[in-house]
Amino acid sequence: MASPEIVQCLTRSAMRRGDLFAEAGDAIDRVVFPTSGMISIVARLEDGDAVEAAMVGPAGALGSAAIFGPALHVNTAFCQIPGKVCSLPIALFQRAADANPRLRDLALAQEQYILAQAQQAAACNARHQLSARMATWLLRAADEIDTDGLQLTQEYLATMLGVQRTSLCMAAGQFQEQNLINVRRGRINLLDRPALESQACECYRNLRLQYRRLTPQRDVEVRVAVG
Numbered sequence: 001m002a003s004p005e006i007v008q009c010l011t012r013s014a015m016r017r018g019d020l021f022a023e024a025g026d027a028i029d030r031v032v033f034p035t036s037g038m039i040s041i042v043a044r045l046e047d048g049d050a051v052e053a054a055m056v057g058p059a060g061a062l063g064s065a066a067i068f069g070p071a072l073h074v075n076t077a078f079c080q081i082p083g084k085v086c087s088l089p090i091a092l093f094q095r096a097a098d099a100n101p102r103l104r105d106l107a108l109a110q111e112q113y114i115l116a117q118a119q120q121a122a123a124c125n126a127r128h129q130l131s132a133r134m135a136t137w138l139l140r141a142a143d144e145i146d147t148d149g150l151q152l153t154q155e156y157l158a159t160m161l162g163v164q165r166t167s168l169c170m171a172a173g174q175f176q177e178q179n180l181i182n183v184r185r186g187r188i189n190l191l192d193r194p195a196l197e198s199q200a201c202e203c204y205r206n207l208r209l210q211y212r213r214l215t216p217q218r219d220v221e222v223r224v225a226v227g
Contacts, residue, residue: 010086015039015079017156021062022073028066031093034058037083038144040160041075041114050076051125051162052137054117057144058083064107066090067097080160081141081151109214116210124203125162131171132201133161138181138188139196139204148190154183175199 021032021039032039038057042050053075056062065071067090097104124133137160142148158168172188175181180196182189190196197204 009092010088012084012086015083015085017079017082017151019079020076021079022075022077024073024075026073028063028071028073028090030087030089031064031066032056032062033086033088034060034062035084035086036145037079037085038081038141039077039085040080041077041118042160043075049162050159051121052160053121054114055080055140055144056114058146059144060110060113061107063090064093065111067094067104067107068111080156081145083145113210113214117207120203120207120210124201128201128203130161130163130167131174132199133203134168134171134175135180135196135200136204137161138190139193139200140207142190142193143208148193150188150190151186152188153186154188157188 015034015037022028024044034056035058038055039062040052041054041056041062042052044050056077062077063073097107124136128136134157137157138150141150141152154168154172155165157172158165161168172181172183175196176183178195180190180192180199182191
């Protein structure tokens with residue numbers, strides 16, 4: 001259990017879609033733990049577009065890399081799916097990690113998983129068709145927040161996949177015709193996970209395998225370790 005000092009220093013707040021948690025180049029001054037909803041880590045391009053590199057849901061944390069030394073955010077991070085978060089000043093998180101090797105192991109596993117996501121996303125964006133990428137993204141997001149109902153617009157999903165909204169709408173329409181998903185204003189519901197998994201690219205299976213490999217380190221959520 002965390003010390004009373006740490007628990008008292010946790011800041012709890014709601015996060016709304018689009019809320020910014022970090023810009024590329026910002027110093028990491030706090031660790032953010034989603035307790036519901038999801039944060040997207042994205043790479044921004046000069047034309048203003050952005051492509052998602054990794055997801056951070058309730059089993060993860062944003063900014064934990066800073067306990068291994070002075071660090072900057074490599075990419076932009078913002079709320080993708082609304083929820084709630086706790087945050088902790090990095091100095092206090094560092095002190096807790098120094099006193100608790102388990103917490104340091106959790107932080108390392110979290111950073112390894114973020115890196116695995118980014119590497120898989122690079123391969124996926126380069127080689128796989130939109131429909132397969134979309135199926136993979138939807139399944140991964142549902143896994144992260146542990147629900148098949150995603151508070152998500154098609155516009156945001158198109159941005160995360162780095163495609164035009166018209167292309168995304170066509171792919172989503174095909175999935176709806178197959179009764180794989182249901183799209184309503186601001187919400188996407190997964191209706192048939194097994195069938196959707198059959199449409200997903202290999203990246204979904206690969207990242208699930210990576211997650212399982214790291215499960216001995218991530219089975220107790222980082223936010224539990226700090227209170």
